[in-house]
Amino acid sequence: ASMKITLxxxxxxxxxxxxxxxxxxxSASALRVEHLALVAWKATGVPVQNQxxxxxxxxxxxxxxxxxEMGLKDGVKVMMIGKKHNPExxxxxxxxxxxxxxxxxxxxxxxxxxDELEGMEQGFxxxxxxxxxxxxxxxxxxxDELEGMExxxxxxxxxxxxxxKLERRIGMSTExxxxxxxxLDSTIIQxxxxxxxxxxxxxxxxxxxxxDRCDNLLTRTRQLKTKSTL
Numbered sequence: 001a002s003m004k005i006t007l008x009x010x011x012x013x014x015x016x017x018x019x020x021x022x023x024x025x026x027s028a029s030a031l032r033v034e035h036l037a038l039v040a041w042k043a044t045g046v047p048v049q050n051q052x053x054x055x056x057x058x059x060x061x062x063x064x065x066x067x068x069e070m071g072l073k074d075g076v077k078v079m080m081i082g083k084k085h086n087p088e089x090x091x092x093x094x095x096x097x098x099x100x101x102x103x104x105x106x107x108x109x110x111x112x113x114x115d116e117l118e119g120m121e122q123g124f125x126x127x128x129x130x131x132x133x134x135x136x137x138x139x140x141x142x143x144d145e146l147e148g149m150e151x152x153x154x155x156x157x158x159x160x161x162x163x164x165k166l167e168r169r170i171g172m173s174t175e176x177x178x179x180x181x182x183x184l185d186s187t188i189i190q191x192x193x194x195x196x197x198x199x200x201x202x203x204x205x206x207x208x209x210x211x212d213r214c215d216n217l218l219t220r221t222r223q224l225k226t227k228s229t230l
Contacts, residue, residue: 001020001031003018003067004016004017004074004075005018005072005075005076005077005078006075006076006078007078007080008080009081009082012044014040014044016039016040018036019031019039021038030066030067031068033060033061033064033066033067033070034048036053037053037063040080044084045084046082046083050082051082052080052081052082053078054080055071055076055077114190114192117190118193118196121187121196122196122199124187125196125199125200126199128180128183128184129199129206131176132180132206135176135210136210138169139214139217142173143217146166146220146224149163149224150220150224159224163221163225167221167222170217170221171218173210173214174211177207180207184203184204184207187200
C-alpha cells in the first residue's frame with residue numbers, strides 16, 4: 001500500500017510517497033500516521049519528535065491512527081511545522097538553559113537575602129521604637145514634675161534648683177530623639193519592603209510628636225524659670 005502526498009513545509013513543497021516499511025508488510029498492513037512522519041523526516045530532515053503534521057486544520061497526533069481514518073487519500077496536501085535537527089543550535093540552547101537555571105538559583109538566593117534583610121530592617125526599627133518609648137516615659141515623668149511645680153506643690157527654692165536639671169533632661173531627650181531620626185534617615189529600606197517602610201514612617205511620626213512635646217516642655221520650664229526669678 002502507498003499514498004502520494006504533497007508535504008508543505010514552510011515555503012517548500014515535497015511530493016512524497018508514503019509506503020508501509022518492508023518489515024511491516026503483510027495482508028493486514030495499513031498506512032499509519034507514523035509512516036507519514038518517517039517519510040516526512042527523510043524528505044525534510046525534521047525529526048519525528050519535532051514534527052507537527054496538519055491536515056485540513058486537524059493535527060495528526062496519534063501515530064497509530066491510519067491515514068484513511070484521518071481522511072487522507074492520494075494527492076492530498078499535508079502541512080508540517082517543525083525545525084530540522086541542528087546540533088549547533090541545540091548546543092546553544094543547552095548553554096542558554098544552563099545560564100537560565102543558574103540565574104534562577106541566584107534569584108532564589110537573592111529572595112532569601114531579601115527576606116533576611118527585611119527581618120533586619122524590622123528588627124532595627126523595633127529597636128528604635130523601643131528607644132523612643134523609653135524617651136516617652138522620661139518625658140511623661142518630666143511633665144508630671146513640671147506640672148507639680150506649676151501648681152506650687154514644690155517650695156520656690158527647690159523649684160529654682162530643679163528647673164535647670166529639668167532643662168538638661170529635656171535637652172538630653174531631644175538629643176536622643178534627633179539621633180534616632182538620623183539613624184532612620186541613613187537606613188536604606190528596599191523599595192519592595194512595604195511593611196518596613198510603613199513601620200519607619202510610623203516611628204518617624206511618633207518621634208516628631210515627641211520632639212514637639214520636648215519643645216513644649218522646654219517652653220513651660222523656661223516660663224516657670226522666669227516667674228521664679230521675679
